[in-house]
Amino acid sequence: MVVSMAHYRLYLDESETRNASGSSFFVVGGVILNASSEVAVAQELNALKLSLWAGDQQATTHILHEKEITEANKSGRSNDPCYTIFRANGTVEKLYAGLSKLIKMHSITTMGVCVNSDELSRLYPGETNPKLTIALQMLLENYCHFLKHNTATGDICYESLQEPGNQPLRQRFYELEALGTMYYTPHFFQTHIGDIEFCGKNENLAGLQLADFIPNTMARSAAGMPPKHDSFKQTVLRQAYNGGVGLRDKYGFKVIPQRYSVP
Numbered sequence: 691m692v693v694s695m696a697h698y699r700l701y702l703d704e705s706e707t708r709n710a711s712g713s714s715f716f717v718v719g720g721v722i723l724n725a726s727s728e729v730a731v732a733q734e735l736n737a738l739k740l741s742l743w744a745g746d747q748q749a750t751t752h753i754l755h756e757k758e759i760t761e762a763n764k765s766g767r768s769n770d771p772c773y774t775i776f777r778a779n780g781t782v783e784k785l786y787a788g789l790s791k792l793i794k795m796h797s798i799t800t801m802g803v804c805v806n807s808d809e810l811s812r813l814y815p816g817e818t819n820p821k822l823t824i825a826l827q828m829l830l831e832n833y834c835h836f837l838k839h840n841t842a843t844g845d846i847c848y849e850s851l852q853e854p855g856n857q858p859l860r861q862r863f864y865e866l867e868a869l870g871t872m873y874y875t876p877h878f879f880q881t882h883i884g885d886i887e888f889c890g891k892n893e894n895l896a897g898l899q900l901a902d903f904i905p906n907t908m909a910r911s912a913a914g915m916p917p918k919h920d921s922f923k924q925t926v927l928r929q930a931y932n933g934g935v936g937l938r939d940k941y942g943f944k945v946i947p948q949r950y951s952v953p
Contacts, residue, residue, distance in 0.1 A: 697725040698844035700801065700833050701897035704822070705905035709913040717909040718825040719802020719943070720901030721793070722836060722844070722931070731796055732896035738788040742781060743772070753891050754899040756906060759785065760918065786919035789903060793925050799836070800904055800929045803829045804912040804945045813947050824946065826862050830883065831871040832931065832941045837882040839934050849898055850888040860886065912945050 702720040709715070723731060736750040743749035752772045762768040762776040775781050793800070805821040818824075830846075837844050846863070850856060863886045870876040889898055907926045910917055917923035930942025939945070 696840055696842040698722050698837065698840070698842055699725065699728070699897060700844060700846045701849075701895070701901035702829075702846060703849045703898070703901045703905050705909050707906060707909035707913055707915065709915050713913065714807040715804055715909045715913045716807060716821045716825065717802050717804045717905040717912070718822065718829055719800065719804075719905045719908050721897060721904060722799040722801060722833070723897045727796055728897065731792065731798070731900075734792050734795065735896045735899065738785070738792065741788070742775060742785060746772075748772075751894065753894060754785070754902065755891060756903050756918075783919070786903075786922040789900065790919075790922045790925040793900070793929055798900070798929060799931050800926050800942065801829065801832060801836070801931050802904060802908045802943050803832075804908060804943070806912065806945060806947065809947050820858075822858070823862055826859065827866060827871055828944055828946060830863075830866055830879075831874060832933075832944065834871070834874050834879060834882050835933060835941060836931050838878075843882055843884060845884045846886040847889050847895070847898060848886060849901065850890045856888045859888075908943055911943075 700720060700722050702718060704716070704718045706714060706716045735754075739749045739752060739754070743752060746752075758768055758770060758773045759776045759782065762773040763779065763782050766777050768774060776785070792798070803825040805825050807821060810818060810821070810824075833844065833846075848856075848859060851859070867879055867883070868876055870879055889895055891898065903922070904926060907917060907923050911923060911927065927938070927943060930938040932938045933941035
């Protein structure tokens with residue numbers, strides 16, 4: 691008897707944040723959705739949009755984009771008139787509370803890797819690999835672990851960058867597929883991870899919109915900065931993959947390199 695494997699998709703975005711001392715924290719992160727729940731997640735996200743843009747017939751076509759929302763809330767300005775509703779703090783609160791509820795309701799797993807650029811330079815002087823190369827390898831290794839743990843296969847959907855930005859990512863993915871990661875063989879990688887695709891915000895994908903809010907939340911946490919929304923931050927960190935052994939800081943939200951006291 692052949693048992694069909696579950697199938698997931700990891701939706702990814704990236705963000706870079708600097709704290710008060712100027713230290714840089716670069717994060718690649720997002721959410722893992724079970725293919726069987728994607729329709730329900732999309733419906734729930736549309737319901738949230740309808741409550742935010744009450745009476746707007748185009749509500750479900752609006753894209754939730756954290757950077758634009760933050761800009762509208764802080765400065766009152768936005769390149770897109772649809773974001774003017776977020777000038778009100780209450781609307782922003784309603785958005786983050788709704789996103790937090792959605793993630794918890796569907797038991798959505800979050801995952802991310804943060805590269806502390808200053809610590810990397812301090813602990814590894816010399817010519818190092820690009821931070822995106824480092825973060826992506828660790829992230830996909832943990833994604834492989836997640837898929838193995840759940841007896842599943844999975845794909846990756848990365849928010850499309852302006853070309854040629856996608857090409858280095860695609861190349862790095864193919865290298866990992868061909869050579870494996872630090873711990874996993876190429877065969878294991880290929881058995882569990884299918885392909886990577888690059889999707890634009892205008893495709894209105896629920897997973898990609900959820901992923902948009904993850905990297906900055908993680909980066910601010912790693913940098914010791916106040917979160918944009920505390921309850922949402924707690925949800926994101928609580929839902930981080932723990933490897934089945936309670937180690938969220940290893941498998942779900944990994945900060946590299948770890949901080950050490952150097953004599």
